[in-house]
Amino acid sequence: MGDDMSAPGRRKGRGLQVGLSLLAIVILGWTLFPVYYMLLLSFTPTDDLFQPGLYVEHPTVRNYTYTMGQDNPFVRYFWHQIGNSLVVALWAMALVAAVAALGSFAMARLHFRFRRFVSGLTLFTYVIPSSFLSIPFFKMMADYDLIDTKLSLILAMVTFAAPYALWVLSDYARSLPPEIEEAGAIDGAGTLATFLYLYLPLIRPPLIAIGTYAFLYAWNEYLYALLLLTGEPRVTLPVAMSNFLTTDNAPWNLLMAVSTVYAIPPVVLYYCFKRYLVSGLVSGAVAGT
Amino acid sequence: MSPTTREGGRRAPSRVALVLRSRTTQGFLFTAPLLVLFAAFVIYPMAFGVWYALDADSYRALFSDPTFRQTVVNTLWYVGFAVNVKLFLALLLSGILDFQFAWIRVLAALFLIPWAVPALPGILSFRWMLNSQWGIFNYLLGKFGFASVPWLAQHDTALGAVIVFHIWKYLPFWTIIFLAGRRAIPNELYEATAIDGASALQNFRYVTFPLLRNLYLICTLLSMVFTLGDFTVPWLMTGGAPGDSTHVLATLAYRYTFQMGRLEWGLATFAVALPVTLGFIGLLLRWVKI
Numbered sequence: 001m002g003d004d005m006s007a008p009g010r011r012k013g014r015g016l017q018v019g020l021s022l023l024a025i026v027i028l029g030w031t032l033f034p035v036y037y038m039l040l041l042s043f044t045p046t047d048d049l050f051q052p053g054l055y056v057e058h059p060t061v062r063n064y065t066y067t068m069g070q071d072n073p074f075v076r077y078f079w080h081q082i083g084n085s086l087v088v089a090l091w092a093m094a095l096v097a098a099v100a101a102l103g104s105f106a107m108a109r110l111h112f113r114f115r116r117f118v119s120g121l122t123l124f125t126y127v128i129p130s131s132f133l134s135i136p137f138f139k140m141m142a143d144y145d146l147i148d149t150k151l152s153l154i155l156a157m158v159t160f161a162a163p164y165a166l167w168v169l170s171d172y173a174r175s176l177p178p179e180i181e182e183a184g185a186i187d188g189a190g191t192l193a194t195f196l197y198l199y200l201p202l203i204r205p206p207l208i209a210i211g212t213y214a215f216l217y218a219w220n221e222y223l224y225a226l227l228l229l230t231g232e233p234r235v236t237l238p239v240a241m242s243n244f245l246t247t248d249n250a251p252w253n254l255l256m257a258v259s260t261v262y263a264i265p266p267v268v269l270y271y272c273f274k275r276y277l278v279s280g281l282v283s284g285a286v287a288g289t
Numbered sequence: 290m291s292p293t294t295r296e297g298g299r300r301a302p303s304r305v306a307l308v309l310r311s312r313t314t315q316g317f318l319f320t321a322p323l324l325v326l327f328a329a330f331v332i333y334p335m336a337f338g339v340w341y342a343l344d345a346d347s348y349r350a351l352f353s354d355p356t357f358r359q360t361v362v363n364t365l366w367y368v369g370f371a372v373n374v375k376l377f378l379a380l381l382l383s384g385i386l387d388f389q390f391a392w393i394r395v396l397a398a399l400f401l402i403p404w405a406v407p408a409l410p411g412i413l414s415f416r417w418m419l420n421s422q423w424g425i426f427n428y429l430l431g432k433f434g435f436a437s438v439p440w441l442a443q444h445d446t447a448l449g450a451v452i453v454f455h456i457w458k459y460l461p462f463w464t465i466i467f468l469a470g471r472r473a474i475p476n477e478l479y480e481a482t483a484i485d486g487a488s489a490l491q492n493f494r495y496v497t498f499p500l501l502r503n504l505y506l507i508c509t510l511l512s513m514v515f516t517l518g519d520f521t522v523p524w525l526m527t528g529g530a531p532g533d534s535t536h537v538l539a540t541l542a543y544r545y546t547f548q549m550g551r552l553e554w555g556l557a558t559f560a561v562a563l564p565v566t567l568g569f570i571g572l573l574l575r576w577v578k579i
Contacts, residue, residue, distance in 0.1 A: 038414040052428035112316025129518020136334030159330040259410035270405035
């Protein structure tokens with residue numbers, strides 16, 4: 001649009017731009033204010049906390065140093081908790097990548113008979129809200145004595161993050177040329193060798209992206225972490241943060257500092273991989289029309 | 290087929306090898322980890338939940354509980370109202386972000402922040418802004434001479450806060466989806482209507498919307514199902530307060546199960562939503578190819 005605009009078209013374009021910029025200001029205010037307010041609180045000293053304002057009068061990094069130094073009863077186990085979040089997210093990432101890579105090879109490259117069944121089950125898992133399964137899942141983990149282990153949370157995360165990962169990978173894998181199998185056949189490679197040495201290197205870009213997706217899914221998860229983990233040193237960071245809220249005198253400025261630290265990894269990863277994180281769903285939905 | 294030795298000394302494949310080489314077996318072997326996960330953690334819990342939820346006494350208890358009836362109404366507001374407002378705004382905003390000005394790209398990038406920030410920090414920020422004593426909203430209301438509002442301490446504004454947060458957090462995601470949908474429309478169509486002198490509104494009416502309609506419907510269904518099971522936003526924003534009046538299905542099920550020890554009520558709460566959910570999923574399965 002707008003490359004070959006004539007003079008009146010360009011004038012119209014300018015009017016359009018003014019209108020759009022006014023809208024943009026509204027949109028940005030709506031979008032950024034809560035985030036700005038979180039940052040603002042995280043730099044607010046406790047003495048100023050109860051005097052609301054639109055800027056910080058005496059900015060301080062003390063909330064961050066308390067958090068990093070675990071120098072407050074509320075953040076006593078900060079490094080444990082962020083470590084727990086990290087361990088769960090990394091395991092979820094690795095397992096989802098493995099499971100989805102294997103599955104996508106079958107779905108996209110082997111034309112086996114029960115493909116429709118597998119894809120139906122996958123879509124079902126993707127769509128059914130995970131909270132619907134949370135109570136039976138909790139009961140199951142209690143029966144197997146797996147409550148309060150990271151394994152239980154990791155299993156839940158892998159299960160619920162796998163469908164989307166499979167979807168994105170299969171979609172990508174279908175676009176690869178058929179020469180992969182032919183090359184494998186010429187070299188006398190079996191299916192497993194074709195998968196390992198020919199297929200895996202080719203799907204590396206989307207594999208990194210869905211690994212990121214699984215990492216973020218687990219990092220952001222709240223309900224299952226709340227159900228499956230107990231005890232301050234063993235919970236993940238979001239559960240620890242929500243525990244702040246159970247007391248009346250929660251130090252909100254400290255909480256916002258923890259919030260900010262917790263939000264940094266996902267924000268960085270989302271911006272690096274946003275292209276991949278939406279494309280799968282769109283291609284699925286657009287292809288269905 | 291009997292194993293015979295040919296001249297080259299190569300034996301014909303045994304039956305085991307043949308089975309292993311069949312596409313069906315290989316397909317199952319490669320999808321086995323997924324199938325095991327889905328069977329153990331989706332099908333089995335589902336069957337378990339439905340089995341428990343078959344008890345008619347639970348439903349009698351639920352429907353005679355005023356909190357449950359209120360919860361159903363809240364959930365309908367959350368799923369019916371919040372989702373549709375959000376998607377309609379997303380459709381409009383995707384039109385704005387589709388303009389090819391350089392600064393629009395910057396706007397689009399900034400606009401994604403709520404989607405990238407996890408729900409919890411955003412909710413905490415909203416909660417403090419809405420705090421009746423020290424929140425910025427009541428502070429600003431006071432500055433302009435209005436009475437302060439107990440935002441999270443009365444049903445309507447508390448549920449409103451849940452809805453507004455939902456829109457704030459998930460609007461960017463769906464906007465990007467619709468933006469991608471718009472970009473997938475071939476440019477030739479707009480070139481053709483430009484020759485006919487079509488206005489922007491006519492472009493939308495006769496080209497954009499008909500081509501986005503299916504995507505819009507699928508997104509509506511998906512978002513409704515996701516939102517139907519949302520626990521995090523209502524739980525952390527209000528926790529059902531004041532007086533258990535702002536629960537949605539997922540938070541009420543949590544309360545029944547883990548705070549009141551009534552597992553069967555918790556499962557029945559989800560079972561009430563299951564027929565609707567399965568209906569939506571059935572529609573999606575027909576519309577979406579994977």
